[in-house]
Amino acid sequence: MPRFCLILLLALVAGYYGVVAFAPSLLAGSLSGWPVSIVVALALFALGFAITVLYARAADVGRKGAK
């Protein structure tokens, strides 16, 4: 689980900065009146938090199991 969380995290952040750096036009447009770029940023905020929840739970279960 830690490795999965780490890879997912790095893939997300690398993907986002890759898009901003090399293809910012992918962030143009809108979804139900919301700019795509904003939706992407908010989704990344949520995913970043989701990864912390996922990892914290898995790590705590792992530590309990180790005890």
Add this chain to the structure above:
Amino acid sequence: MSPAAMLSILFVLLTLGVTRWAARRQGDGAMAFFTADGRLAGWQNGLALAGDYLSAAAFLGAAGLYFTSGYDSAVYAVGTLFGWPLLLILLAGRLRDEREYTLAGVLAKRFDTRAVRGLAAASSLTVTLFYLIVQMVGAGKLVALLFGLPYAAAVSVVGVLMVLYAAGGGMLATSWVQMIKAMLLFGCGGALAAGVLAVHGGSVAALFADAAAHSGQAIFLPSRALADPVEVLSLGVGLVLGLLGLPHVLMRFVTVPNARAAHRSVLWATGLIALFFAINMVIGYGAVALLPPHAELFDAAGKLVGGSNMAAVQLARVLGGAVLGGFVAAVAFATILAVVAGLALAGASVVSHDLYAGLLRRGRVDAAAELKLARWAVIALGALAVALSLAFQDQNVAFLFGLAFALAASSNFPLLLLSLFWPKLTARGVIAGGIAGIAASVGLIVAGPAVWVAVLGFKAPLFPYTNPALFSVPLAFAAAWLGSVTDRAARRAALSSSL
């Protein structure tokens, strides 16, 4: 008395009361002073981490960046936020298990040499001091602007209060100041965002349409400042990894009783910071949509009065008059105090724990003497920070912030990560990696546009990028690896111990 001054005085009285209470509850010795006896709950430490991290730059600066450059502020926010889960996965639990509250302390568990301790202490102290100077200079200007005080008086007030919190109540008081400030910040941000949405009929889509009507659709895309792909990638590396080397953040993981609570701390901090960044997005685009019709808020050159950092304060005045404006100003003041108190404590821990107890006395020091020195170190750092803030008041110190983050990412982070995860790291590797990280980050920032052109006045930079992390971080890792694998003395020692 203005609402801002009244609310700020209330905050100061409340937090000084908390400091007095904390000073009475404080356990004996430097360990208790710097770690709050490890008694904070995960949610408390998470709230304090959020309060520590969400500086005036993260609130007023980020809102101002939405106002001037639109989506760039979100690009910064994403990188900053993603440092937190990475901190959780790589460091939080391990740092708590190490029971060390400084970088030098962690490294010395494996490599207890004067050179390693000295290098780690120098790097941590430099990062903290640069960060502190930027915060103090910003604080002086902001407090002077918000409350009409002369700059020197504003800096002195901030410096004295910082010393009272940190020296008086140690980590326990500082943590509570940061928790109170975080709650105020959320109350203030929530009120502003609610006000912005109320004007737009509760519709976020209507807010974005209004912002686009004033500034065009380009406000939702990266600006020309982020046009260079290498610069963007380097910015991302620096933002994400910088957090993992900030001494005042790292030391907070020893304030909780176990690794589980350390994980909970990051979980809370990440959630709160993500929420605040989302709120700040509404505030920032609210400023884009609602400030332009108010001509009185702009000077003859079309610039916002007081600078773009005042966007949130001006928005508050537009939405809620002097009372909401005063509330935002008071929260900005509280924000500054909470952040500088945490920085002063981190700096004092390096001076008393690493330089005095570790380097000078080689661990042969009684807890009372170290505690006494810790308090004097806070006072000395406070005085130094005020003096440097006065000296730098007319200088462009923005590069110091970049330098602090670049140093943290390029020196502290690689050394910490390798010492925790790579068994083949040697003391020689630590020195090589640390020196390479420091030299590369400092050298490239000085040779880059932020110093070479903006401060020293040359026409073109020697190094084309503002953010050096894309180059300096791999260089530090490579140097640490090379220094370790070519360390014959360490190999001989390992061989003889195995025989």
